[in-house]
Amino acid sequence: MESVKHEGIFRSAHEAVVFACNYAAQQYAMSPMAKLLQRGSSGSGRGLIGLDGAAQSGMVLAELGNIDYVQMLVLVARCAPRKERCECNHSCCGGWKPNPLYRDAVSQLADLVVPALGGVFTLRRFRLAAIEKFFGEKLKMKDVAADLNIPPRTAERHASIINAYLKDTEKTAWTEWYGQLDYAGMLFSQNS
Template sequence: MNARHEGIFRSAEEAITFACNYSSQQYAMSPMAKLLQGPARGSGRGLTGLDGAGQSGMVFRELETLDYWQMLVLVAGKAIRSESCNCLSPCCRGWRMTELFRESVSQLADQVAREARDVLPVKAFRVAVLRKHFGDKIHVLDEAEKLGIDEHPANRHATTIRKWIRELEKKGLTALSERLDAVGMLVRTT
């Protein structure tokens, strides 16, 4: 396995996941802390500290070159979906959607209504389908029932939304893979 160029990420998905989950609160460990930690457990790819922050920024820069909706769907799919909440309100149960995820899903729900045919005009339902697609543990049919939508139309419209979002993801990943490969960020074998 001979590498053509020294990339850092094995795939565009790995790059997006890293960039979306890179913590801005990471800090350099003191030499004593490193000794106490034991043997190094890193990937050896230089994705910590300022190098990691730089790589994260470079991935986001390449994401910005994509179509807006492709970028949004890729970020929504890999962004942290929830964060702890200390409001003690019974509605959130100690967790709430992150602002990035909430806004991404909201915008995608509006866009699917504009682009896909035969989609219900109920934004809350479209949001529920998208949240489920991105990994939230919600039951779309339960949400449909709460909104007064029958099961058959709910299933049909959910299928349309899922098909639209998958196609958008596929195009976005293809475009991002090409961009990351062109700038040498993907490990490429001959």
């Protein structure tokens, strides 16, 4: 049976995963005011909102499930918003809280990078910090190491191994992800 090619709606594999991660992070449908404010902006997903947006997001996330699990976590951690609005009206969070999608991806990666360290024992909190720094959090690894009583050279060596592992995994993940979306017919073709 021959696969049927569909007209994709995403210009790139990056745009697709960003759309899905952003949509998944939203707990509620867009308000009428948010729709008005978004008019004219050139966001991804080609204006899909409500159930259509949820369906498209679900299809993209289903395709993400077809690549290697660690690669999927790396793409989600790279593209998901790190924080989301918090409406608790308390001073504890300053109006922002960690996005569960990002937090869960980073947390799982902290356990899955252990084999890359070649059996060397590292504290999970240090691995989390190194991973968060890789994905753009503003952390000083020297300070994290000092707080955890890890010698500076050891911390530098472990952070370097984690960084190299994530960099290599991310490079491969983008290649696999592009292939997966192309095969699924979700990428917009300029020649159509």
